[in-house]
Structure formats: C-alpha cells, structure tokens
Amino acid sequence: MSSEPLLRVENLKKYFPIKERLFSKKVKYVKAVDGVSFTLQPGETLALVGETGSGKTTTGRTILRLYEPTGGKVYFKGQEITKMPMRKFKKIRMKMQMIYQDPYSSLNPRMSILNIIAEPLREMKVNNIEERVLELLENVGLRKEHMYKYPDEISGGQQQRVAIARALGVNPEFLVLDEPTSALDVSVQAQILNLLENLQKERNFTYLFISHDLSVVRYISHRVAIMYLGKIMEIGTTEQIFENPQHPYTKILLESIPIPDPKEKRRKKIVLPGEIPSPLNPPSGCPFHTRCPYARDICKEKEPEYVEVEKGHLVKCHLAEVIK
Numbered sequence: 001m002s003s004e005p006l007l008r009v010e011n012l013k014k015y016f017p018i019k020e021r022l023f024s025k026k027v028k029y030v031k032a033v034d035g036v037s038f039t040l041q042p043g044e045t046l047a048l049v050g051e052t053g054s055g056k057t058t059t060g061r062t063i064l065r066l067y068e069p070t071g072g073k074v075y076f077k078g079q080e081i082t083k084m085p086m087r088k089f090k091k092i093r094m095k096m097q098m099i100y101q102d103p104y105s106s107l108n109p110r111m112s113i114l115n116i117i118a119e120p121l122r123e124m125k126v127n128n129i130e131e132r133v134l135e136l137l138e139n140v141g142l143r144k145e146h147m148y149k150y151p152d153e154i155s156g157g158q159q160q161r162v163a164i165a166r167a168l169g170v171n172p173e174f175l176v177l178d179e180p181t182s183a184l185d186v187s188v189q190a191q192i193l194n195l196l197e198n199l200q201k202e203r204n205f206t207y208l209f210i211s212h213d214l215s216v217v218r219y220i221s222h223r224v225a226i227m228y229l230g231k232i233m234e235i236g237t238t239e240q241i242f243e244n245p246q247h248p249y250t251k252i253l254l255e256s257i258p259i260p261d262p263k264e265k266r267r268k269k270i271v272l273p274g275e276i277p278s279p280l281n282p283p284s285g286c287p288f289h290t291r292c293p294y295a296r297d298i299c300k301e302k303e304p305e306y307v308e309v310e311k312g313h314l315v316k317c318h319l320a321e322v323i324k
C-alpha cells in the first residue's frame with residue numbers, strides 16, 4: 001500500500017442543533033461526531049464499529065457531505081473537500097459512493113433495474129448505455145434478465161448487488177459501506193462480502209465499512225476503529241484490535257461475540273452495565289466512565305489523550321498501559 005492516504009479525516013465534528021423545549025429559543029447540540037481523525041490508504045478497508053448511537057453512520061455521511069461538517073477537515077487525494085464549493089465537490093463526490101443498509105429503500109421502486117443503473121450513466125453522457133448496464137450487472141453476478149425487472153421482483157441480495165452495480169457505474173475509488181449486509185440472510189451476507197472483497201482486489205477500492213457485527217468486521221477489514229459517543233476510543237490493525245484489545249470498551253464488545261476457541265472461553269467475562277448515554281448530555285471526562293468497570297476519579301474529571309501502545313495502535317484511556 002502507498003504512503004499517500006486516499007482519505008484523511010482530521011478532527012471531524014458533526015453537531016445537530018435541537019431546541020431545548022418546543023417554543024424555547026435555547027438550542028442544545030447533539031454531538032453525534034466529536035473529533036474523529038483517521039487516514040485510509042488506497043485499497044484499504046477500515047471498519048467503524050460501535051453500538052447504535054455511537055456516531056459511525058454520521059461519520060460516513062459527514063465525510064461524503066450528506067451532512068455538512070460542524071468542524072474539522074476531510075482530504076480526498078490530498079485535496080480538502082470540506083469547504084469546497086458544491087459545484088466543484090460534485091465531480092469529486094462521483095469518486096465517493098455510499099452503499100446503504102437497506103438496499104430496497106435505496107432503489108426507486110418505480111424504476112426498472114436498467115433505468116436505476118442507467119440514471120448516473122446518462123448524467124455522465126455515457127454511450128451504449130444498455131451494454132454498459134449489462135456489463136455492470138455481470139460485474140456483480142447478475143444477468144441480462146434482471147435488467148427488465150423492478151426492485152420488488154428480486155431478492156434482498158440481488159437488490160444489494162444492483163445498488164453496488166449502480167455505484168460501480170461512476171468508477172468510484174472510495175465507498176462508504178453502511179452495514180451493507182445486516183439486512184440480508186446469513187448465506188447471502190457471505191456472497192455480498194465476497195463480492196465486495198473481489199471488487200476491492202480487482203479495482204483497488206478503498207472502503208469505510210460501518211458495522212456493529214464484529215465477526216463480519218474481522219473477516220473484511222484491514223484496520224478497525226471502535227467508536228463510542230462520537231469518538232474513536234481505539235484504532236489499530238484488525239489483528240491488534242482482535243488479538244490485543246486495550247480499551248475496556250473494545251474488550252467488552254469482543255466478549256459479546258461467540259468465540260469457538262476453548263482457551264478463549266476461559267477469559268474473564270466483563271459485563272457492560274446500562275445503555276450508551278445520550279450524546280445530548282455526554283458524560284464529563286472519559287465518555288465511557290459511566291459504564292466502565294475500571295473507572296477511577298480521574299476518568300470523571302479529565303478526558304484521556306490517545307496513547308500509542310504499538311505502531312498504529314491508539315487507545316483513548318487513562319489506564320491503557322495498566323489494564324491487561
């Protein structure tokens with residue numbers, strides 16, 4: 001992998017304003033993404049993992065400017081895109097596509113598969129559209145007969161293949177995959193993951209893979225970032241995160257997935273109390289202190305800085321080097 005990142009995210013923030021009460025003028029902010037930084041190399045898959053409400057989907061959407069960022073910068077191939085005028089950004093945005101969790105809702109039910117895939121191609125003034133649509137369908141394992149069907153006439157897995165074919169049509173380099181398999185049956189999930197993996201190998205695609213499913217993440221990612229309340233608590237290679245997790249939250253998440261290795265079953269199980277706090281009133285200090293079994297006084301008072309425990313393995317915890 002080259003050393004020039006395809007994507008660089010620096011201190012990205014997305015706050016949503018909400019009124020305190022219905023007719024109140026006072027505004028509070030939901031800090032959905034609060035200071036997220038990472039880089040992505042060409043051909044790499046970084047997984048963003050966390051519970052519902054951790055800010056992972058908002059991070060993906062803010063990078064693509066489906067939400068305008070509140071703060072921070074995003075660079076795509078060295079060019080800052082965060083404040084770029086929309087007309088200029090539109091051309092770069094073609095290189096950045098998103099695949100959604102529910103393929104059906106991302107496809108217009110009144111359009112044939114041919115027209116769904118052809119729509120962006122017509123905007124790009126591509127010649128021989130039908131031929132190109134057929135080629136794209138074949139790239140994702142579908143056939144000519146699918147071209148004339150409508151979204152509700154094909155299965156969930158085929159709908160997701162159509163969504164991927166439509167994204168491929170504009171020759172993207174970077175894809176945000178937002179839980180792309182979680183709405184599908186297990187057997188179909190594996191097929192879509194294989195398809196995404198093969199496309200990455202063939203075309204050197206770069207993926208931001210958003211998921212709460214750690215088994216899938218372990219299979220598909222090169223690196224993993226664990227998010228909690230809008231912040232990355234730990235980031236490292238897939239091996240560092242799965243074999244040597246350092247943050248208490250990561251350890252608890254890993255405890256929640258079934259591990260077939262009998263030696264691993266002897267590991268002491270840590271139970272995560274309560275639910276993720278509201279990003280409207282995040283806890284002071286370390287955002288995880290209200291649920292952390294290791295919390296000390298300092299955790300309530302001071303937000304921890306990142307500690308590099310190994311090259312590229314960063315942990316945001318006061319006790320990162322103490323807890324083993």
Ligand code: SF4
Nearest residue numbers: 286289292299317318
């Ligand atoms: Fe737990 Fe404290 Fe570390 Fe936060 S900083 S994860 S509360 S030990």
